[in-house]
Amino acid sequence: MGIAEAIVQGVLLGGLYAIFAAGLSLVFGVMRLVNIAHGDFIVLAAYIALMVVSLTGLHPFASLLIVVPLMALIGYGLQRFVLERTLGEDLLPPILVTFGCAVIIQNALSALFSTDAQRLSAGSIETDSLQVAGLSIGVLPLLTFAIAVAIIAALEFVFFRSRIGRAFRATSDDPETAQIVGVSTKHVFGLAMALSFGVMAIAAVLLAARSSFDPFSGPARLIYGFEAVIIGGLGNLWGTLAGGIVLGIAQTLGAQISPSFQILAGHLVFFVVLALKPRGLFPRMD
């Protein structure tokens, strides 16, 4: 594989990372909460999709009609019944609670499904590719990237143009005054988490159609999403997409040097950005 092809692949991979990152970023933006189990919930969603597909025979993409609402419901419930009690001045409880969720999901999934690698079969789209200017571009990665752009555009619209987006921002600014104005901040937090979980479900199906996964695949997804957020700059969703692309390119170029260097190259770029531009490559102007 040539350098040009590696870069194109990296860009497209970045789209997937941006989807991992979008939900993480949204929740942090609204309630300053980092869901350590973000990646594990993505893996949970992948297993749910697997079950839906094997029970109904639906195409994996069609299974999203069930998996997205189901995950959104889980997210809303998690926020209202568990995380809500832990939000406050102290950062520790929500981190530790989501960390606990991560450990529980990993071990529960391996008890239920064994630690064997699983995969969602999406049919011929997995291997189809287009020839553009002498480069071979996979249809699935291209579709993933297009979905990433669509998700980020949609989230931007929701956040900056819609009624619930205004409530998100107001609650993030000043929860007490938001309540006086009539916003139920607990419900708003629940909705933010539901939205984040819905996006996770999409990420899960795209991930599972692209590569195999097992109960312990979650932490790496959290880390890639997190790196995309920090590289791109906090509070800027398009920046997060750019961050994902930078990370994706770093990984595919790293893999060119040596397969064992793929992930490491991404981490190193993350630390270089942190050292040189601690607010990320595209910090929000304000």
Next chain:
Amino acid sequence: MAEPLLSVKDLSSGYGDFQALFGVSLELQENAILGLVGANGAGKSTLFKAILGLLPRARDMVNFRGKPIGNVKTEDLSRLGIVMVPEGRKLFRSLSVEENLQLAAEYGRKGEWTPDRVFELFPILGQRRRQAATSLSGGQQQMVAIGRALVANPDVILFDEISLGLAPIVVNDVYAAMPQINASGISAIVVEQDVDRVRKLSHSLVCLNEGRVVLSGPSQDFTKAQLTAAYFGE
């Protein structure tokens, strides 16, 4: 006298172990302005927070249109018809002027007050509607805060220290809107340091001292001197 619109009965509340209000009672009549005066720490803001449920209160301590509302959640009060213009304005800094109003309109009641009507009342806000709310001057921010209360089309607005930190001339502008607001059928409880201003503005007065009501009655019954004495707890 007719049944009061909003009444507070024997309300005690505070922050954690610290009790700040001791059996406070007051009544706000329909279409009236009630002035609430008292020195710093007398419990005025605490009273507002307790009415709104931001501090503990019991079910029967607050009544609205004859019904106890002491167990209603803060966020449901704006749809019931009670809103506050908080001390320090507390505009949402991530929202533009227009969005601040839009948000409150969407989560409040529908009625004659809309963001556009607020822009008629305060034309300067119309010109700056797209600006970040916190980029405005103090007086303009106060107008947004008042507008944010109005667009919920409330029956009652609790005004907390709306002149605090504003230049006197700006304060006049802000208070100039008060008769218009009252004329549209909105009642108000006004917390204000300027005792003389509030005496002229309001129909009745309540003076708090160290968490207790020390004086209450129709505004015209009190002289400035009487009020000042009560204010200082003499």
Next chain:
Amino acid sequence: MSKSALRVAIGLTVITAILAAAPWFAGRADLRLIGEIMSYMALAILWNLLAGYAGLVSVGQQAFVGLGGYCLFICVIWFDFPPLAAVPLAALVAGAAGAIFAPLLFRLEGAYFAVGTWVAAETVALIFAAIPSLGAGAGMSLPTAAVKAIASSRELREWTVYWLLLAIGMGVLGGVYLLIRSKAGLALMALRDNPTAAGSLGVDIWWTRFWTYLGVAAATGAVGSVIFLQKLRISPDAGFSLNDWTAIVIFMVVIGGIGRIEGAIVGTLIYFLLRELLVDYGTIYLIVLGLAGILVMMFSRSGLWGIVERRLGWSLLPTRRLRE
């Protein structure tokens, strides 16, 4: 020395002395268990210092455990160091790694710091996995000659490692206790109770956190080196295991009671009790730990020791100055 400090000193000395004599009355399996408890107690007390006092919630302490372990193996295999002499060097290397990571990770806002420490640990693990002369992903074993250098007989070797674990466990306990009671400890307590106020009172938050992070990294490295001296074998997966060296430790502290030294100790003991009870149920005990941690965070943040303290007014390791 105040009366309470004297009582603690006497208590710890007596316990240490009894445990030090354990090889003469306890079996091999018991020694191994006590040794393991000691290493986990040290890790728990250190993580508690980091998260419970300095407000640095790290999920990447496995970086320093693995680094300490690898450092010992490298010193012994490449440079013919006596294994015991490699322990302080492991602390030095882990501390240096902490000093490199801290300025970068401290730039991450709030809870993102936690994920950052995780990335740091993954990075270190990947680097070690990529070095062929360290056995890459498969890892390496201590050569027989080096093992013999610890002590001549197997029995004496096991005793030596046991004493080392005991020394490090009790050393960390005593050291952290003294630290908390010192002037620097006052800054840490202020930081724990109210970071904003601590800052305005003149506590330099950044440097206090930096030195805490560095010190904990070094001590964690030392613990790691002894853990792997006992295991005689290291690999990236074992050395940098999130589950073994951080996740379990976090749950110990949370369940026992975060922000209190006693909490870390109680949590360690509860964990080993739970593990012995649930040993037949595979990964269930991890699920139970996770659930217990979540419940504690939701309903009683100061953990089991917090409940004991409130209900009974006990304090085994008094750090308060007011009543003295």
